[in-house]
Amino acid sequence: xxxxxxxxxxxxxxxxxxxxxxxxxxxxxxxxxxxxxxxxxxxxxxxxxxxxxxxxxxxxxxxxxxxxxxxxxxxxxxxxxxxxxxxxxxxxxxxxxxxxxxxxxxxxxxxxxxxxxxxxxxxxxxxxxxxxxxxxxxxxxxxxxxxxxxxxxxxxxxxxxxxxxxxxxxxxxxxxxxxxxxxxxxxxxxxxxxxxxxxxxxxxxxxxxxxxxxxxxxxxxxxxxxxxxxxxxxxxxxxxxxxxxxxxxxxxxxxxxxxxxxxxxxxxxxxxxxxxxxxxxxxxxxxxxxxxxxxxxxxxxxxxxxxxxxxxxxxxxxxxxxxxxxxxxxxxxxxxxxxxxxxxxxxxxxxxxxxxxxxxxxxxxxxxxxxxxxxxxxxxxxxx
Amino acid sequence: xxxxxxxxxxxxxxxxxxxxxxxxxxxxxxxxxxxxxxxxxxxxxxxxxxxxxxxxxxxxxxxxxxxxxxxxxxxxxxxxxxxxxxxxxxxxxxxxxxxxxxxxxxxxxxxxxxxxxxxxxxxxxxxxxxxxxxxxxxxxxxxxxxxxxxxxxxxxxxxxxxxxxxxxxxxxxxxxxxxxxxxxxxxxxxxxxxxxxxxxxxxxxxxxxxxxxxxxxxxxxxxxxxxxxxxxxxxxxxxxxxxxxxxxxxxxxxxxxxxxxxxxxxxxxxxxxx
Ligand SMILES: Nc1ncnc2c1ncn2[C@@H]1O[C@H](COP(=O)(O)OP(=O)(O)O)[C@@H](O)[C@H]1O
Ligand SMILES: [Mg+2]
Numbered sequence: 001x002x003x004x005x006x007x008x009x010x011x012x013x014x015x016x017x018x019x020x021x022x023x024x025x026x027x028x029x030x031x032x033x034x035x036x037x038x039x040x041x042x043x044x045x046x047x048x049x050x051x052x053x054x055x056x057x058x059x060x061x062x063x064x065x066x067x068x069x070x071x072x073x074x075x076x077x078x079x080x081x082x083x084x085x086x087x088x089x090x091x092x093x094x095x096x097x098x099x100x101x102x103x104x105x106x107x108x109x110x111x112x113x114x115x116x117x118x119x120x121x122x123x124x125x126x127x128x129x130x131x132x133x134x135x136x137x138x139x140x141x142x143x144x145x146x147x148x149x150x151x152x153x154x155x156x157x158x159x160x161x162x163x164x165x166x167x168x169x170x171x172x173x174x175x176x177x178x179x180x181x182x183x184x185x186x187x188x189x190x191x192x193x194x195x196x197x198x199x200x201x202x203x204x205x206x207x208x209x210x211x212x213x214x215x216x217x218x219x220x221x222x223x224x225x226x227x228x229x230x231x232x233x234x235x236x237x238x239x240x241x242x243x244x245x246x247x248x249x250x251x252x253x254x255x256x257x258x259x260x261x262x263x264x265x266x267x268x269x270x271x272x273x274x275x276x277x278x279x280x281x282x283x284x285x286x287x288x289x290x291x292x293x294x295x296x297x298x299x300x301x302x303x304x305x306x307x308x309x310x311x312x313x314x315x316x317x318x319x320x321x322x323x324x325x326x327x328x329x330x331x332x333x334x335x336x337x338x339x340x341x342x343x344x345x346x347x348x349x350x351x352x353x354x355x356x357x358x359x360x361x362x363x364x365x366x367x368x369x370x371x372x373x374x375x376x377x378x379x380x381x382x383x384x
Numbered sequence: 385x386x387x388x389x390x391x392x393x394x395x396x397x398x399x400x401x402x403x404x405x406x407x408x409x410x411x412x413x414x415x416x417x418x419x420x421x422x423x424x425x426x427x428x429x430x431x432x433x434x435x436x437x438x439x440x441x442x443x444x445x446x447x448x449x450x451x452x453x454x455x456x457x458x459x460x461x462x463x464x465x466x467x468x469x470x471x472x473x474x475x476x477x478x479x480x481x482x483x484x485x486x487x488x489x490x491x492x493x494x495x496x497x498x499x500x501x502x503x504x505x506x507x508x509x510x511x512x513x514x515x516x517x518x519x520x521x522x523x524x525x526x527x528x529x530x531x532x533x534x535x536x537x538x539x540x541x542x543x544x545x546x547x548x549x550x551x552x553x554x555x556x557x558x559x560x561x562x563x564x565x566x567x568x569x570x571x572x573x574x575x576x577x578x579x580x581x582x583x584x585x586x587x588x589x590x591x592x593x594x595x596x597x598x599x600x601x602x603x604x605x606x607x608x609x610x611x612x613x614x615x616x617x618x619x620x621x622x623x624x625x626x627x628x629x630x631x632x633x634x635x636x637x638x639x640x641x642x643x644x645x646x647x648x649x650x651x652x653x654x655x656x657x658x
Binding site (some may be wrong): 233235236242249251353354355356 | 430433435453455457458471472473476487488514515517530
């Protein structure tokens with residue numbers, strides 16, 4: 001008994017040490033005036049633009065090409081995490097098959113460009129729409145489920161999409177699709193030693209800048225959503241779905257919207273990814289990746305965009321940085337994740353609101369295992 | 385008649401939670417629905433507010449069959465609810481919670497907002513506090529205040545006394561009475577039968593999904609069988625949330641067919657957060 005209390009006190013102490021400075025930053029940020037925020041955003045974008053600087057490479061990535069890593073995994077993970085954040089962070093739904101939407105975007109680019117010669121720019125909106133539509137098709141029958149039920153169904157969906165790709169000749173089977181064309185180039189626009197719009201195989205940096213542009217747009221879009229009536233509806237659903245419904249929130253409609261929005265962002269990431277790597281195969285889209293992106297969102301602080309970006313950056317970058325440790329790399333990475341969840345379960349940089357939800361005990365991840373209204377169907381397992 | 389349930393059956397999978405419930409609520413009344421743990425009280429309210437659909441039977445509101453109307457539309461029709469376990473939005477501030485109550489409304493809600501703060505001055509003090517960090521009593525006040533912001537014609541209250549200290553229960557119940565005096569019809573679900581029957585005009589006794597008694601509240605208060613089952617035989621004592629479980633037990637002993645517990649224990653009047 002006393003041993004137990006001791007342990008608790010210890011944990012609290014550790015937590016305090018870790019959260020002290022972060023907390024100060026948070027509080028300051030919450031009170032910061034508009035101009036300061038804008039200044040920070042502009043500085044961050046400028047920082048992102050100079051990130052591929054060669055001088056950073058030995059520090060950031062001694063083992064592999066820094067600018068390549070910046071595109072994938074780092075940039076792609078950040079974009080995927082921002083998309084998944086709309087589903088998990090905003091609406092509080094656990095989606096374990098998110099990678100499927102990324103795959104749908106990538107395969108849209110691959111098939112349409114290779115087989116029908118359509119270019120990158122028309123395919124970008126196509127991939128986005130197709131992913132969003134698959135989100136709706138998956139969501140319409142399943143979003144009446146909640147918590148862990150939804151997680152299981154989405155997990156299945158992720159696997160189905162991968163299996164379909166593996167077993168469809170038209171999609172290249174397990175070998176995937178080769179020779180996907182790059183986006184059209186416009187040579188001669190130089191920035192910091194990079195031919196900005198020249199999309200060739202050699203230089204990853206133009207693709208990285210393309211990705212940064214997409215990420216900035218997605219961040220602005222997410223921020224606008226967050227502050228809107230839609231964002232408020234998602235918050236209500238995340239915090240208590242039944243209560244939201246009886247306040248008049250059309251919960252099903254808004255859950256579907258969140259699912260489709262997240263899927264659309266995943267689709268955009270897929271199109272950009274395929275156009276860069278010029279090769280996609282089912283092996284690019286394992287379940288593990290869905291889990292990793294989920295880890296990024298939760299680790300960084302679901303619902304809070306700076307947190308999510310930092311989380312995704314760390315989850316993508318740390319394993320690359322410590323490639324030298326070979327076999328111990330995954331072990332160390334796993335240990336860090338576990339430690340984080342013990343000492344800071346709300347994430348590195350959580351949103352204020354999330355913190356309050358965690359404190360209340362809801363866990364802030366929707367209501368896991370809450371009841372489902374099957375309206376007379378047999379599928380129900382009571383868990384209340 | 386404002387609200388009427390006609391032979392309503394509700395299933396959870398194969399479990400039949402409501403086995404033909406019929407009840408009526410007239411405009412201006414306080415009607416109480418009492419019964420032990422697992423009797424189907426919450427299910428009845430969820431069926432009225434549209435969170436569950438009936439497998440058979442019908443729900444009429446202001447004369448219209450609302451059985452197929454989705455839950456989020458019923459708020460606009462005039463059904464407000466403070467759900468079981470309070471159902472406040474923990475991460476939102478008190479004020480934001482209240483505004484969520486007016487989510488579906490397009491007209492001006494400033495009058496109802498002022499009224500909620502007037503009825504619950506405590507909420508005004510805590511205006512910008514995160515709702516999840518408030519005590520159980522304060523959360524209950526918030527749940528009721530929030531429901532008032534939708535300007536309901538009928539207010540459904542699911543065990544507002546659950547887990548609250550006796551003093552607070554008194555306070556909440558007198559506010560419920562005041563809300564009714566100002567013109568809102570109330571359907572009050574309670575395990576705390578003592579308090580509920582004193583407040584209500586009429587009452588129904590629900591037992592394992594069936595209405596077993598329906599009478600003026602004062603009559604039930606004096607009924608020896610009801611007293612034995614739901615009032616612990618002790619009419620004079622001030623019941624509290626703490627003894628609610630014991631009352632449920634008594635119900636089982638006396639009438640012998642109370643369903644198993646739902647397993648939802650929420651018994652403290654303090655925030656879980658430290
Ligand atoms: N989500 C659920 N799944 C399965 N059974 C449920 C669920 N909710 C309630 N029940 C069952 O329905 C019956 C009525 O429950 P409820 O309406 O919560 O009773 P009360 O509010 O009177 O305590 C109980 O037998 C309970 O076990
Ligand atoms: Mg109940």
